[in-house]
Amino acid sequence: MTGQARYAADNHPPDMLHAVLAGSRIARGRVVSMDIEAAQAHPGVVAVMAPGNRPPLALHPDDKSVPFSFCLDLLQDDRVRYAGQPIAVVIAETLEAATEGAALLAARYEAEPVEVTLDAEEVFVPQAVGVGDPGEFWHGDVEGGLAAAARRLEATYETPQQFHNAMEPHSVVAAWDGDALSLDMPTQGLALTQMRLAALFGIRAEGIHIRSPFLGGGFGSKLLTGPQVLGILAAKLVGRPVKLVLRRDQMYGPVTHRAPTRQRLRIGATEDGALTAIHHHVRTAVSRFDEFFEPAAGISRTLYAAPAIAITNEAVRLDTGTPGFMRAPGLASGSIALESAIDELAQACAMDPLEFRLRNYAEVEPVSGRSFSSKALRECYAEGAARFGWAGRPLESRQMRDENGLLVGWGVGTATFPAHMFQAAARAVLRRDGTGLVETGAHDMGQGAWTVFAQIAADSLGLDVEQVEFRAGSSDLPDAGIAGGSGHTATAGSAIQAAGEQVIARLTELALTDPRSPLFGAGNVGVVPRKGRLVRWDDENRGESFADILARAGVAEIEGHGSGAADTAMAERYAMQAHGAVFAEVKVDPDLGQIRATRLVGAFAAGRIINPRLVRSQYYGGMIWGVSFALHERAVLDPRTGRVMNADLGEYHVPVNADVPSLEAILVEEDDPHVNALGIKGVGEIGITGTAGAIANAVWHATGIRVRHFPIGIERML
Numbered sequence: 001m002t003g004q005a006r007y008a009a010d011n012h013p014p015d016m017l018h019a020v021l022a023g024s025r026i027a028r029g030r031v032v033s034m035d036i037e038a039a040q041a042h043p044g045v046v047a048v049m050a051p052g053n054r055p056p057l058a059l060h061p062d063d064k065s066v067p068f069s070f071c072l073d074l075l076q077d078d079r080v081r082y083a084g085q086p087i088a089v090v091i092a093e094t095l096e097a098a099t100e101g102a103a104l105l106a107a108r109y110e111a112e113p114v115e116v117t118l119d120a121e122e123v124f125v126p127q128a129v130g131v132g133d134p135g136e137f138w139h140g141d142v143e144g145g146l147a148a149a150a151r152r153l154e155a156t157y158e159t160p161q162q163f164h165n166a167m168e169p170h171s172v173v174a175a176w177d178g179d180a181l182s183l184d185m186p187t188q189g190l191a192l193t194q195m196r197l198a199a200l201f202g203i204r205a206e207g208i209h210i211r212s213p214f215l216g217g218g219f220g221s222k223l224l225t226g227p228q229v230l231g232i233l234a235a236k237l238v239g240r241p242v243k244l245v246l247r248r249d250q251m252y253g254p255v256t257h258r259a260p261t262r263q264r265l266r267i268g269a270t271e272d273g274a275l276t277a278i279h280h281h282v283r284t285a286v287s288r289f290d291e292f293f294e295p296a297a298g299i300s301r302t303l304y305a306a307p308a309i310a311i312t313n314e315a316v317r318l319d320t321g322t323p324g325f326m327r328a329p330g331l332a333s334g335s336i337a338l339e340s341a342i343d344e345l346a347q348a349c350a351m352d353p354l355e356f357r358l359r360n361y362a363e364v365e366p367v368s369g370r371s372f373s374s375k376a377l378r379e380c381y382a383e384g385a386a387r388f389g390w391a392g393r394p395l396e397s398r399q400m401r402d403e404n405g406l407l408v409g410w411g412v413g414t415a416t417f418p419a420h421m422f423q424a425a426a427r428a429v430l431r432r433d434g435t436g437l438v439e440t441g442a443h444d445m446g447q448g449a450w451t452v453f454a455q456i457a458a459d460s461l462g463l464d465v466e467q468v469e470f471r472a473g474s475s476d477l478p479d480a481g482i483a484g485g486s487g488h489t490a491t492a493g494s495a496i497q498a499a500g501e502q503v504i505a506r507l508t509e510l511a512l513t514d515p516r517s518p519l520f521g522a523g524n525v526g527v528v529p530r531k532g533r534l535v536r537w538d539d540e541n542r543g544e545s546f547a548d549i550l551a552r553a554g555v556a557e558i559e560g561h562g563s564g565a566a567d568t569a570m571a572e573r574y575a576m577q578a579h580g581a582v583f584a585e586v587k588v589d590p591d592l593g594q595i596r597a598t599r600l601v602g603a604f605a606a607g608r609i610i611n612p613r614l615v616r617s618q619y620y621g622g623m624i625w626g627v628s629f630a631l632h633e634r635a636v637l638d639p640r641t642g643r644v645m646n647a648d649l650g651e652y653h654v655p656v657n658a659d660v661p662s663l664e665a666i667l668v669e670e671d672d673p674h675v676n677a678l679g680i681k682g683v684g685e686i687g688i689t690g691t692a693g694a695i696a697n698a699v700w701h702a703t704g705i706r707v708r709h710f711p712i713g714i715e716r717m718l
């Protein structure tokens with residue numbers, strides 16, 4: 001770690017101005033007046049951008065004709081749709097002057113009544129949830145299965161709104177040169193962002209150059225174009241480069257968040273613990289003006305072998321910003337409910353919760369009968385349990401105490417996340433001197449994408465990492481697709497691999513057809529690239545260097561192109577999921593109710609692991625978010641004003657180091673010949689699933705108190 005990564009806001013082009021957002025203090029209604037003159041008169045203020053003078057756009061901000069568009073608030077009118085919505089932008093010579101100018105606007109409002117809770121009266125049924133999951137799904141005889149069950153559970157679990165708190169807030173440094181736009185801006189989807197901006201401004205996508213070499217976290221919030229567009233508009237208004245950085249409190253409005261859920265689980269099992277049916281019903285929330293439905297019940301389609309499975313959804317409209325993708329969307333919320341319910345049913349069957357999960361192990365995908373492309377979950381359970389020391393866990397709650405008299409509990413949760421693939425392209429070049437250049441517009445959000453892609457690039461060319469120059473993070477490179485859905489390594493990695501293979505195929509052609517080459521005629525044997533040389537597959541000592549082949553052929557360099565995308569035939573034939581098992585220990589103070597996660601062991605199987613250190617770090621990050629989900633994180637919205645009352649890291653609790661337990665992540669071996677050419681599944685998001693439920697279950701085991709309302713607070717322990 002060097003601290004050398006430059007974020008967008010670290011850039012200061014000459015003549016740059018600072019922009020500051022002014023956000024609405026009401027959640028619904030209209031802005032009646034703003035003292036624009038007072039702001040304008042403040043020393044250093046250059047301009048105030050408001051609906052009256054905002055430069056025109058080619059598309060209405062609510063236009064969704066570009067794929068993956070969400071409605072934006074770009075000062076199109078005086079309406080307010082949620083608290084914190086941008087209502088003006090103040091542009092000044094200094095950040096301080098812009099901040100003071102924004103305060104001087106002293107907006108006055110006409111407020112209307114708001115609804116910000118799941119108790120909203122008007123409920124409707126969405127057609128689809130997430131990205132195209134069916135809104136309703138029935139498989140087998142659910143009611144019959146429940147009726148026939150010897151043990152039944154019907155319980156409601158509730159998860160709160162969570163807001164994005166990446167280390168780096170959304171930001172942009174924008175500079176116009178005629179119709180050409182130059183941006184330093186963190187994004188998880190360079191080409192996607194370029195396309196949306198081109199449509200919004202009515203300019204050519206190729207005229208927009210976005211540099212996004214490093215992001216200080218994305219977690220889904222930087223996939224889609226957001227309020228940074230206001231910084232770009234501000235630069236247009238003043239004709240100078242402009243920097244806009246959201247303040248921490250401004251992250252609780254216009255940049256999407258995790259929707260709240262109320263989930264009703266109805267599940268049944270036979271006397272000896274075989275599931276007979278699962279019905280997972282979700283109530284979630286969307287904004288008043290746009291739609292993203294948290295697909296929280298989706299996990300119940302794939303995780304346990306029940307003969308009957310139903311998923312139903314309903315939603316309410318709230319006066320908040322639109323929910324969106326947030327780390328393990330759907331699965332994080334759904335997992336904590338399902339894993340709690342499974343635990344409760346195991347308890348009803350008087351079975352060890354791990355044994356109960358094994359009893360209902362899905363050998364094939366339950367709803368489709370398809371085989372899994374690979375599934376080493378059984379090994380995850382076994383290796384995780386052994387490492388944690390699960391054996392001998394008392395069945396009943398409140399059985400264990402530590403040396404200080406704290407109640408100790410152990411819980412388990414199953415983790416899973418689908419193996420997604422998107423579209424990507426890459427370019428590889430073998431240079432005359434035998435070194436390589438590989439390019440793709442990949443995104444590094446802290447997960448180590450630069451490192452792992454450079455490794456794949458070097459492998460594909462048969463070179464050492466030091467011999468390959470790897471370029472990423474810029475929109476003028478081949479489109480690497482999105483860094484989302486835990487699919488970046490599989491997707492962009494496949495494109496890189498294919499580009500390298502094409503280079504090697506062309507090089508091979510040169511050598512095999514040249515009578516002067518020691519490889520001449522080795523075609524039937526096959527040749528492979530090794531350490532800068534092309535060698536016979538059956539004898540690595542026979543071959544010649546890349547540089548020699550190029551020199552003799554008189555070729556300056558060889559270029560290859562590759563693409564990565566899902567193999568749709570395979571994706572139809574196989575269910576593709578990563579899996580894991582997480583074991584948690586918590587300690588609860590019997591007098592104070594204070595809860596601490598003290599130990600987590602996660603065992604995960606996610607196909608081929610390119611870089612164990614980076615993968616372990618991803619699992620740790622996910623497991624820590626699981627701790628956060630179970631015990632810490634919650635936005636509190638004031639039902640009278642619709643405002644987030646804890647819009648800062650002082651009161652919106654995320655784990656600090658002192659909250660993070662001893663962590664262990666086990667990389668369980670899994671060979672997947674079907675998922676993609678590299679055999680890679682995603683590792684980024686799976687760690688949240690499983691972990692949150694394991695902790696909730698451990699809290700029950702410690703105390704005998706089953707909390708179905710998350711995060712589990714101290715007040716529920718007393």
Ligand code: MOS
Pocket residue numbers: 218219220221325326327328329483484485486685
């Ligand atoms: Mo994600 S929601 O693509 O971290």
